[in-house]
Each structure stands twice: as structure tokens, then as C-alpha cells.
Amino acid sequence: MLTTLLVRTRAVPPDPPRRRGATTLGPEPDRFGLVKAVLAAVPWLKVGIGATVVLLAAMLPWAMDRALTAMDQQIVAVDVHGDFIGESRVAIERAAGEWVGKSYFATDLEAIKSELEQRPWVASAAVKRVWPGRLEIDIREKKPLAYWTDGRLVSRSGELFTPPNPEVAGRLPRLAGPDERVREVITMARTMSERLVGHGLGFAGLSLETRGAWTLTLNSGVEVVLGRDQVSRRFERFITVYENRLASRLNEVSRVDARYSNGVAVQWKADVAMATPKS
Structure with missing residues (x-):
């Protein structure tokens, strides 16, 4: 007597068709993996601090210029000091009158010094600013x-x-x-x-x-x-x-x-x- 055996099995999907002339493909690589790795290695905190420092350094001259412009005054008086024998204090004060009304910060003190030392009796001249709007000149005469x-x-x-x-x-x-x-x-x-x-x-x-x-x-x-x-x-x-x-x-x-x-x-x-x- 023949006994019919029924065997239950799971359906196994057939192998995917192979491309002619090609081998079996593996899993597709992550195209952004290298970028992600580089970005992950960057110390973002330090980069941010550095960028901030550079930005502040670049802005400092501009900020200083704006501050000086806001603080700038006109020269309102020139004080002349020295022991005079041949030179005239009045003459130097009169010559210094051309600097009155000019910018306190922008006036070239070296140019003033050079101009004064061209006078025959003047051996040396020292010029300095006195806030907020004065120049002080010390004259040393030739002996x-x-x-x-x-x-x-x-x-x-x-x-x-x-x-x-x-x-x-x-x-x-x-x-x-x-x-x-x-x-x-x-x-x-x-x-x-x-x-x-x-x-x-x-x-x-x-x-x-x-x-x-x-x-x-x-x-x-x-x-x-x-x-x-x-x-x-x-x-x-x-x-x-x-x-x-x-x-x-x-x-x-x-x-x-x-x-x-x-x-x-x-x-x-x-x-x-x-x-x-x-x-």
C-alpha cells in the first residue's frame, strides 16, 4: 500500500539573475563617508574661537579709527617754553598760530619739530600733545x-x-x-x-x-x-x-x-x- 508523504518546505526564492560578463555586486559604498570623517575630526570649538579672534583683530583698526574720530578735537592753543636770548618767544608763538584749529590727533608733531629747528637760533625743539586741545613746545637755543x-x-x-x-x-x-x-x-x-x-x-x-x-x-x-x-x-x-x-x-x-x-x-x-x- 503506497503511503503518500506530504513534505512541507519553505519557499526559497530563486537566485537573482546574474549579469552577463559581470561578477556579483557587493553592498553599495557610502559616498559621503570620507566627508563625514573629516568633519567629525575638525575641532569646531577651536575653529570658532580662532575665527572670532581673527574677526575682532580685523575690526580693531576700524573701531580705533572710529573712536579717535569721535574723540578728536581742534588744537585751541600752543604753549611755548624755553630760555630765550636770541630767539623771540612772541615770534615762535606767532609761527605756531598756523597749527591752531587743526586736528589734535592728525597734526604731524615731527613736521612741527622739523620746522622749528630750521630757525637759526633753535638747537632743538620738543613738541607734545596735551589733552584735550593743546600743543606744548619746549625750545632749546644754541649757546x-x-x-x-x-x-x-x-x-x-x-x-x-x-x-x-x-x-x-x-x-x-x-x-x-x-x-x-x-x-x-x-x-x-x-x-x-x-x-x-x-x-x-x-x-x-x-x-x-x-x-x-x-x-x-x-x-x-x-x-x-x-x-x-x-x-x-x-x-x-x-x-x-x-x-x-x-x-x-x-x-x-x-x-x-x-x-x-x-x-x-x-x-x-x-x-x-x-x-x-x-x-
Whole structure:
């Protein structure tokens, strides 16, 4: 007797058809995976802070400019300070009047300083702002040491200058020589002046000729010719002769020539005959 067995099975879906000439495809890759990985690796907090700092730095000059513009004032006054002999405080204040009314912050202080130092008597100028609307100027004048050739003045630093009013320097020694040798003349004059003072003599001037010859002038008017060679030795010889022979009679001397090897030649003043009219 045949027994019919019924076997229940699950339906198994058939294999998907294969493409001709191709292998079986795997799972499709994520096209944005690399981008996601890069984005995930970025420290966004630090990036945000950095971007903020850069933005603020870029805006700072603009903000400062706006703040200065809002704070800017006009210059309403200029104060001038200094001890003046040759320069005029009034003249400087008048010249400074051109800066009144200009911008407090935009005014070029270096330009003002440069302009002031072009004035003949001005050795240096310091300019500063004083809030809210003033300029303060400190002037240092040149200190004249002596009169120089052609009425010019020479300062203690050895600078030659030509002010319009050299006479305000008062009584000063007179020096002369080539302009390029002015410091040499000053050095020699200082040395001789110090030596003369020690012997009760006054220094009035020193001249250096183009050919190199030196002539000293005392405040009594006596000229001492020293020549070109051995100038210091000849000067000392004059001092010795003065101490031994001329100290009591210097007012009778007109000129001393120290260019001799063993002594000096003295030129005496001419005697003035005193005529008494007869009655």
C-alpha cells in the first residue's frame, strides 16, 4: 500500500539573475563617508574661537579709527617754553598760530619739530600733545661761544650759524679761520684762554689764516703772532717773557712776535707827545 508523504518546505526564492560578463555586486559604498570623517575630526570649538579672534583683530583698526574720530578735537592753543636770548618767544608763538584749529590727533608733531629747528637760533625743539586741545613746545637755543668770520656766530658745539641779530650775543671773543677748521680753532682757543686766565690775562680772540699762521689777541688789544710751526711752544715762550719782562708794562705793548727761536720781538706803542700851548 503506497503511503503518500506530504513534505512541507519553505519557499526559497530563486537566485537573482546574474549579469552577463559581470561578477556579483557587493553592498553599495557610502559616498559621503570620507566627508563625514573629516568633519567629525575638525575641532569646531577651536575653529570658532580662532575665527572670532581673527574677526575682532580685523575690526580693531576700524573701531580705533572710529573712536579717535569721535574723540578728536581742534588744537585751541600752543604753549611755548624755553630760555630765550636770541630767539623771540612772541615770534615762535606767532609761527605756531598756523597749527591752531587743526586736528589734535592728525597734526604731524615731527613736521612741527622739523620746522622749528630750521630757525637759526633753535638747537632743538620738543613738541607734545596735551589733552584735550593743546600743543606744548619746549625750545632749546644754541649757546654762542664766539663771533666768527663775517659776523657769524659759532656755538659751543662748534656749529656755525647766521642769525639776523648776532649782536644780542653780547661781548664774546672773536675767532676766525676756514669754516672746515672751526673745531680746531675752538680747541686751540680754549687751551690758550685757560692758560691766560691763570696769569691774569684776558683772551679776546684767535685767528687762523688760510696758510696756517696763528695770531692771538689779548683783551688789552695786544697781538701775539705765533706763526705756523711749534705754535704751543711759542705760546709758552710768550707766557715766560710776559712773566719776566712784560707784566708791568703790558699796557705799553702793541704787538709781540713769538716766531723767533730764542725769544720774542716786542713792538711798543708810539709815545704821544703832550703839547701844552704857551700863553
